[in-house]
Amino acid sequence: MVVLDGVNKRFGALHVLRDIDLTVARGEVVAVIGPSGSGKSTLCRTINRLETIDSGAITVDGRPLPEEGRELARLRAEVGMVFQSFNLFAHKTVLENVTLGQIKVRRTPREKAERTARALLDRVGVGGQADKYPAQLSGGQQQRVAIARALAMEPKVMLFDEPTSALDPEMVNEVLEVMRQLARDGMTMIVVTHEMGFARSAAHRVVFMADGRIVEQAPPARFFGSPRSERAKDFLSKVLHH
Ligand SMILES: Nc1ncnc2c1ncn2[C@@H]1O[C@H](COP(=O)(O)OP(=O)(O)OP(=O)(O)O)[C@@H](O)[C@H]1O
DSSP, X not given: OEEEEXXXXXXXXXXXXXXEEEEEOTTOEEEEEOXXXXXXXXXXXXXXXXXXXXXXXXXXXXXXXXXXXXXXXXXXXXXXXXXXXXXXXXXXXXXXXXXXXXXXXXXXXXXXXXXXXXXXXXXXTOGGGTTSOGGGSOHHHHHHHHHHHHHTTOOSEEEEESTTTTSOHHHHHHHHHHHHHHHHTTOXXXXXXXXXXXXXXXXXXXXXXETXXXXXXXXXXXXXXXXXXXXXXXXXXXXXXX
16 A cells, blocks of 8 residues: 655765665554654655655555646645644634645535534544634644544545654643544554554554664564564663663
8 A cells, every 4th residue: 555665865965764665554553663863754754755755666555656736736635644743724723724625635515524524523532622723722632633634635544753742741642542543443554653652552563763774673562572673672772661
């Protein structure tokens, strides 16, 4: 469903992604973890073309990434993305934030878009906030709205780039719980995260990156139980407290 084949990416002299091969199956939940600066966000951003690649190929459902224009807008709709910093439109209500893509990109009639949006806002637990503006919501609520907004486009895959890193600790779980539910519903998900508990309990596979490479990948029980590479052992000894 999502396939990266020999992907390389440089920022000037910095070789950020090195020969990345990764296949994510339909319904699979992949947690991408690793030290800061290892290329996790960049990997995520290449999949919906927020970053171009220097070599290699990326396909979603067998189709290569379009260069630009309407095709790119369609791809971005198919590949939902949730960022660290919610990125909601401040001057639009919660409901408008969720309906905007459906109306503009999908050409869905407003009434239908609003019905879908309200159902999605209910699903992520912020149904009562539809007429508020983002600034009136907590960070956790805003991030759940951002998830609903991505879901409104009926994506084939959801990318999460450190979705809880900007949240106060007490709001982390409410967002992770929405993500867990999505995973249980069978959504294909690629999740860049520092939340080892989530990677351990919700992911089907952990992809460990260091210095732009996928160093190791395995089901969470194997990865956390007996990491094979020195890099992974070192990383886990720093991030796990026991
Ligand atoms: N637009 C850019 N221009 C130049 N360098 C960049 C750009 N984006 C990222 N980098 C660099 O590429 C490297 C990988 O960054 P990336 O954000 O992908 O890492 P990461 O593993 O997600 O890190 P973190 O966990 O800290 O978010 C870093 O050294 C970063 O400074």
